[in-house]
Amino acid sequence: MAYNLLKGKRGIIFGALDENSIAWKTALKVKEEGGAFTLTNAPIAMRMGKINDLAKACNAEVIPADATSEQDLNTLFTRSMEVLGGKLDFVLHSIGMSPNVRKGRDYGDLNYEWFLKTLDISGLSFHKVMQTAEKTDAMNEYGSIVALSYIAAQRVFPDYSDMAQAKALLESIARSSGYRFGKSKKVRVNTISQSPTKTTAGTGISGFDVFFEYANMMSPLGNATAEDCAAFITVLFSDLSRMVTMQNLMHDGGFSSTGITEDLIEKLTK
Ligand SMILES: NC(=O)c1ccc[n+]([C@@H]2O[C@H](COP(=O)([O-])OP(=O)(O)OC[C@H]3O[C@@H](n4cnc5c(N)ncnc54)[C@H](O)[C@@H]3O)[C@@H](O)[C@H]2O)c1
Numbered sequence: 001m002a003y004n005l006l007k008g009k010r011g012i013i014f015g016a017l018d019e020n021s022i023a024w025k026t027a028l029k030v031k032e033e034g035g036a037f038t039l040t041n042a043p044i045a046m047r048m049g050k051i052n053d054l055a056k057a058c059n060a061e062v063i064p065a066d067a068t069s070e071q072d073l074n075t076l077f078t079r080s081m082e083v084l085g086g087k088l089d090f091v092l093h094s095i096g097m098s099p100n101v102r103k104g105r106d107y108g109d110l111n112y113e114w115f116l117k118t119l120d121i122s123g124l125s126f127h128k129v130m131q132t133a134e135k136t137d138a139m140n141e142y143g144s145i146v147a148l149s150y151i152a153a154q155r156v157f158p159d160y161s162d163m164a165q166a167k168a169l170l171e172s173i174a175r176s177s178g179y180r181f182g183k184s185k186k187v188r189v190n191t192i193s194q195s196p197t198k199t200t201a202g203t204g205i206s207g208f209d210v211f212f213e214y215a216n217m218m219s220p221l222g223n224a225t226a227e228d229c230a231a232f233i234t235v236l237f238s239d240l241s242r243m244v245t246m247q248n249l250m251h252d253g254g255f256s257s258t259g260i261t262e263d264l265i266e267k268l269t270k
Contacts (some may be wrong), residue, residue, distance in 0.1 A: 005238040006035030010084040013037050015094030018050045020199045023094035025230035031058045033234055038080040040065045067095050067125035073132040087140045090237040093129055093147035096122045096201045098163045107161050118162045123169030130177045141186045144237045149191040151256055159207045171248045178246035188245035195223035195252045217263040219253030
């Protein structure tokens with residue numbers, strides 16, 4: 001059921017790779033709620049071509065941009081305002097990649113060039129996105145900017161490797177830029193710490209299936225799905241959350257506040 005929560009609002013959605021992506025589900029939900037947007041992803045991800053199916057379904061233009069390139073981001077924001085016919089009300093940063101994780105490097109044997117890439121793509125790019133938004137004067141007052149995080153920013157999940165540092169950086173940037181953007185434009189900036197979700201980025205972490213199951217058993221509501229996350233992002237983009245900013249919001253079915261569950265005890269004592 002749709003409520004027209006985003007009627008008349010414009011934005012940019014980063015990171016829809018395929019139909020499992022959190023950004024993909026978000027695009028469909030935002031469209032359903034009346035929002036208009038451009039879609040973007042790294043030029044290399046465009047080769048899959050899937051994003052064009054989503055663009056068709058959402059009547060959205062696709063503008064390629066490597067989120068680590070200030071030049072690409074400048075073009076993206078400028079062009080998005082042209083295409084959409086005005087300044088923006090929402091931005092979703094749904095981007096993550098670690099070459100060390102992808103290539104299976106042990107945390108005691110990291111390649112530091114790759115570590116820097118992890119931080120740049122998965123953390124610093126959030127600052128670049130917001131700095132570009134500010135420099136191009138792209139945001140309307142009471143706009144909303146959201147990025148996706150994971151609880152490994154606060155607690156150790158060994159296989160998450162250098163992505164844990166990238167998420168800690170991301171969450172810190174949300175606070176600093178949230179302060180700045182709040183003061184200057186009343187724009188809010190938040191991160192959502194999402195449950196393990198079966199996507200390309202998620203399942204790329206070794207042992208994913210085990211910690212997906214573990215998190216599910218440790219969450220009274222079970223794991224939040226990509227669709228649940230899309231709904232929550234939509235609320236954060238809407239006027240119903242105007243005073244929420246500089247937060248890392250747990251969207252995890254209760255996982256982060258749970259010590260142990262009967263389900264887990266039963267499993268371990270069998
Ligand atoms: N899947 C999970 O378990 C989970 C849990 C918590 C948080 N997250 C976060 O959610 C976000 C979205 O990931 P997802 O799970 O939907 O997976 P996904 O693989 O579908 O999305 C990741 C996206 O990042 C894009 N990307 C990579 N490098 C880029 C670059 N240089 N410039 C622009 N885009 C680039 C990819 O092309 C892809 O579209 C990520 O920040 C991820 O860390 C995922």
